[in-house]
Amino acid sequence: MKKSTISLKTTLLTTILVVCFLSCKNEKKAEDVKKEVLTTYNEENGGTLCLSEASWFPHSQTPPPAEGKGSPFDVSSTTNCIFHQWSWQKFLWVTKPEGDLPLFLNQKEIIQVTDAMEPVVQQAGASVVLTDTIQAGFSHGILKVNPAYNSATDKALTVHYSIHTSLIMQESAEAFKAALASGKLPANNLETFPVGSLELKVSWVDVTAIPNDKLKDYYTTTAAVINKDGKTYTNTNVALLGMHVVGVVENHPEFIWATFEHNDMAPNYDWKANSASSATEKLLFAKGSTTGLDGITFIKDDKPVLASKAFDLFQYGVPVTASGYMKTSQSEPENFNNIKEINASVAKNLKDVWQNYFYNGSIWIDTDSLTPLQQAQKIVKLGSSISAATPGSSARGSLNCANVTMETFTQTFQSNISDINVKNLANCFSCHSPISFAGNTSPIYLSHIFDAYIQSSEGKSKKEIDLMKDDQHKKISEFLRTLK
Template sequence: MKKNTLTLSLGLLTIAGLAILTNCTSGTEEKIDKTGYNASSSPDSLCLVSPSWFPHSQTPAPEEGIGSPFDTSSTTNQIFHQWSWNKFLWLTKPDAGGNPLFLNQAKVKQVTSHMNAVTVPSGTLVVLQDTAQAGFQSAVLQTNPDYNNGTSAMVYYSIHMNPTMYTAGLSFANQLESGTLPASNDASFPVGSFELKVAWVPLSAIPASKQNDYYTTTASLSTNNGVSFTNTQVALIGMHVVGVVQNHPEFIWATFEHDDLSPDYDWTANSASSASDQLLFKNGTTTGINGILYNTTTKLGQTPYQVFDLFQYGIPRNPDGTFMNTSQQEPADFQNVDGINQCVKSQLNDVWANYFYNGSLWLNTDGKTPAQQAQLIDSLAGNMGNATPGSFARGSLNCANVTMETFTQTFESSMSGIDVSNLANCFSCHSSQSFAQSSNVSPIYLSHSFQDYLSEQQGNSFKKAEAIKSKAEQRVMKLMKKK
């Protein structure tokens, strides 16, 4: 079964290989950072930092601004992976009421996909009605009915934003509307801003014997587009954690999944398989890409109930199993992700030990001033996600979450068509280009929630704003297919 964080043979691919980790740009040795995130001599100590993240009930917030590990002219991949797990643990640690911090409305706002504040009814912690998959207006994800005696359920999504980002978004929208900020600009969300997207399923989709392996809560859930809501027990199955740190206005795009969702694609065997039923994958084997191609008629994958993660940890491989030649060296980054998963999971004794980090994505901005960083993002526009040698993208270069980008993990129609020139990742759609006019660019346009809010403020209905976004995303898909 997937993702009990890989085998030791992968995670311990020589201690020396992790002791001298490859710098994401120059190949220099991993350094000791100024605060918190120190270089580690083995995978099992990647998360043993100061101040300690453990016990989980006391996880501190990651350092992100002046004096943090990111406040330097030369970074390493390791600190981005450490930030990602640190941020996830901080967001999921219990507050005074015993609930995860990210569901505390006084600390983190739930918002709609258009950045409007959501009122969460008393007796519930989250409101759910959105089922749309990334990149589509109508595509949805349904769970494997064989996982729980014939019960299939829809996957739902919630979006959460901290006050720092929310307040900045309102201000940027006002400035754009008044003309004090031009449509093309170098503005960026402040350090500390973060946005989350969380995937949930009704608890009824999960067998009783496994329900304790998931974080569960009571949601106000609508199955009819918000006409009516019912209090429903739901389980968390995936989360995007997207945040701004010093020198990285493009955000770090980190993603997490539950262990028992689906297998990774085996590129040497040209198949994905599981010996038992998982939440999103029917017991058996699927070959080729059909498991993650959407069928608009059946509203399932072309091969039903057999979706999979295209690349383990979002790190692309060739058909022979070797790593692709991309904008960074491997296997150092793969070892980073696998090692930190091993380290964190060995330290947790709560339900969050059943979740794993599936990688993150960012840009190489080393040595650039804040103005140059923003200018780089604007200049790259729709090419931010390029993964070819010499490009700026770093980390998981085919970063995706099987619960949210199920059917957009690639824009190709066959496995044989996937190569380094057309890898899909967060930056494929979350770029500096405006939905309304692609020639308008700004770092603040990376947030789709902000762009949708802006679209509504400009007089578009919810439906029209969604159509504008969908058109922009379809444009990206067409361009990717031409590469």
């Protein structure tokens, strides 16, 4: 099939599915009908199916993705593609314009919160408040841009972060907190956040880090940036660099952990050449090349081992070696190709500034054929092994999922690049397990901001909570380093 007919075919497929769901309800299960249609479609189109939908465009009209009952996730056997489609559509939905701001900054359906899930007091004249510069992980990494990217400024400016949640998740968190405090809900439990729960983490930098001729390719807004006194703010024009989109869909209380990046920030590591390189200056990577992990390893004194040499360890978070894809809990290159295909499909249809951002993968776990109770039980039973990517494990998607602006220095916990293998891959679940900072277990503790919210409600200070996080991250790092 020619590329020019793909969108039409996809639209027809959607129509056929809807008709079949309605008219075949009494003769066959809708799920079986859907499988038959998808099989026929795949056979006709050489197996290519992971594309954007016509209904997502124009971006100003992107609807929220179907994610509850009757959605593509409301089946006993899922496909890899639907997770990537949800990720892209959710990103487009939260970034679609609503007046002068994208939806995620309107403080209506989605609100900005602290890393302990408390609502952030917005500042006059700004659309977002920026107080945080420290990355996750006990190394307390701070990311600074390549000063040569904008020679006119020539400053290694610091990347900032904001966190946002849906009202659905915020309200659920408040209910869980009350139940835990009253004793109606034990600290060890099988509760899960409801469908529609959403967390966003967004990275930003002062626009002066970017050359004027390239600034048009970034989403920019006004942020209230905290001053050194820790009390006052300065309104500053900032550019959006990356975004985590983390949400609950039907049958997946572990959340889908998706990530997006601007396309002019850093190269991917070339495992065949054993180096990362760029012929031009990039925002996080100085022109030239580097070998090994120095560019993504943080040390003390506010700097990495090698400055301005940050890179994505694995393209789309798909683990490879010099000889090809690693043997993991799923077969490749299906996941890799699906991400590549849907990125191209979206880019072709987007007409605004967001066409300069790409989807770098997502991760979830296999919950096919499980009831909601069994899903929760599985998450708790997996515990810290929920991140495992070895054959037979439950993790699916981009098994070394990371964002170069947020997990710059935790893309791996190994000291040498030659030590990285399928046993010690790092991903979102490496840190976001069902084990709380206090050692309790529940699917709701997968959210660190919720965990911190509970610890704070029990009287612990931010410093005490941060130490608990550090201790947990250090144990994870030490454990993964033993898996050679």
